[in-house]
Amino acid sequence: MDRRSALLAGLLSTIALLPWPVNAAAKVQAPPVERRVLENGLVLIVVPRPGLPLVKAIALVGAGSLVEDSGQAGIAALTARLLLRGTASRSGEQMSQAIEAVGGSLEAEAERDAAAVTLSVLTKDLRLGLTLLADSLQSPTFPEAELERERRNLLASLAQRVEEPGFQAQDLFVATLYGPAHPYGRPVVGTEAELRQLRREDIIGFHRQQYGPNRTILVLAGDISLATAEPIVQEIFGNWVPVIGPPWHSPSVSVMSRGEVRTLDRKLAQTSVILGQRGIARNDPDYYAVTVLNALLGGSGLTSRLSLNLREARGLVYSASSSLAAGRLAGPFQVSLQTKNESAGEAVREVVQEIRRLRTDPVPEDELRRVKNFLTGNLPLQLDTTGKLASFLARAEYYGLGLDLATRYPGLIAVVTPEDILRVAQRLLDPQFLVIAVVGDVAAGRLTLP
Incomplete structure (x- = not known):
């Protein structure tokens, strides 16, 4: 590595350590x-x-x-x-x-x-x-x-x-x-x-x-x-000529009339399971309520409901998480599990029980507060380097979210209520329409559609 490259590498390492200015956990000062x-x-x-x-x-x-x-x-x-x-x-x-x-x-x-x-x-x-x-x-x-x-x-x-x-x-x-x-x-x-x-x-x-x-x-x-x-x-x-391509049409997807289990039988030591449904687009008004819902279910690490139930309390999985891939179109809202073959069926049934609970039982205020703090506290970590900041703003512009999104984000999360969680859970998570994909020893997993 020459001297100039070494200098830039050092600068990049240093800039990664620069703190993102934050006032407690409530206000990001962009x-x-x-x-x-x-x-x-x-x-x-x-x-x-x-x-x-x-x-x-x-x-x-x-x-x-x-x-x-x-x-x-x-x-x-x-x-x-x-x-x-x-x-x-x-x-x-x-x-x-x-x-x-x-x-x-x-x-x-x-x-x-x-x-x-x-x-x-x-x-x-x-x-x-x-x-x-x-x-x-x-x-x-x-x-x-x-x-x-x-x-x-x-x-x-x-x-x-x-x-x-x-x-x-x-x-x-x-x-x-x-x-x-x-x-x-x-x-x-x-x-x-x-x-x-x-x-x-x-x-x-x-x-x-x-x-x-x-x-x-x-x-x-x-x-x-x-x-x-x-x-x-x-x-x-400035001299780059604009393009006039053919009009873009959103690809169609069929309406699912029921859930479906798809399996790939492999003699492996453990089973990989992904289950979920179509979620929402990034510009959907419910995005922030669904973000909180995802964090409650499995998107907040070891303190999420899936991890506490399936991993800590029952020992059914090696890992359990959920994610929302909201894009220009409605991306998947999914749960991912890594489990022992013989535990796969029971693990899926427990996930379904957690989904049902989110659809019927209001989230306790203390749990909701913890998850909101997790989300707002995590935002500065997503913006703590200049490269991350540039990427965040490019996507905020692309999806039409406003260049002040980082400043508004804590407030958008703060106003989510237990009633909002019930509403979006009922909108997006229905055990009757779950798609379940399983790769592993299918017979050992004893998996059935919920």
Whole structure:
């Protein structure tokens, strides 16, 4: 590692330790945020955090697996991986050398709802970093050799998922919940059959339709001001031509008339279980009530109801948790269990009992207070580095949540009542409609539909 790279690595380690200013557990004092929209539609957000001479940037583009056409599962992931593998002005190797020479980093990946390119550079090298970032977004060339290399990497990733029971259970669960043709019903990396069929022309077409300034949010956080950043961004991104792709239609999902148990019988030492239902979108008015519901059920670690009952009191599971994957569309609300084979059936029955209790019994005030404190106290930990802050704000903008979300979040959690918990539990969790995915020794688990 050269001296410049060592310096940047040290700065990154130091900035991770910088505290996020918080007044008790009730009020997050966010730094000032400035927002501009360029004439071509690119949204620029600047968050000054003076101190260390470092800038973190994220470009979030509406080009995740959600917008993939039928028969092209994996094209979003493959396109994102190829953004840094060569452009009209630099080869992939030249791009790597240029960013590494200044001790920076540049990475790209596709997510479910969007694609993200992230940049880290010293402030004095910001122009170079943004030039490389813009190059990757505007003029990637998708070299055939690099395409084949990244295709092999994605196929290897899928092969590893097949060997991992937890991933198998997750894939089986979402495929049953949404259908394998729905973008939320398959892994972001796609499927083996469709990945093998993708050609360079497909990727060029996907990039042409989905990557444009009017679909991009650029957040710069760190030792930078809007006055300094805006002219640089205008110069580098201002000539990027907006895209006019085909109208996007939300993928349809069938209405479930009953629950379903899906199993994959493997002679393993333990069983992986995922069960749940479709949840809500990120912009749903009930999001914060459901966030509290999730924390009560299994989203607050060892003090959640699932952990206290299934793990501590009964010893049925190695781990038990719940999660809400709210996105542009209604993502899954799920419970994940790792259990002994012979305990799987009983563990699922206990989860169902906990769900029924949330649907019928008001949450005690002291338990509700504890969970709210957990959620508001955890927020600063999600924003304690400049990179996390940039990512948080990019997604707040993407989902239309407001750039002051960090400041408002404690209040949004505080107003959730026991009646709200009953209402959203009855709305989203119904034992009759649970999808249950099991990977393990199915016969030993004695699993039946609740």
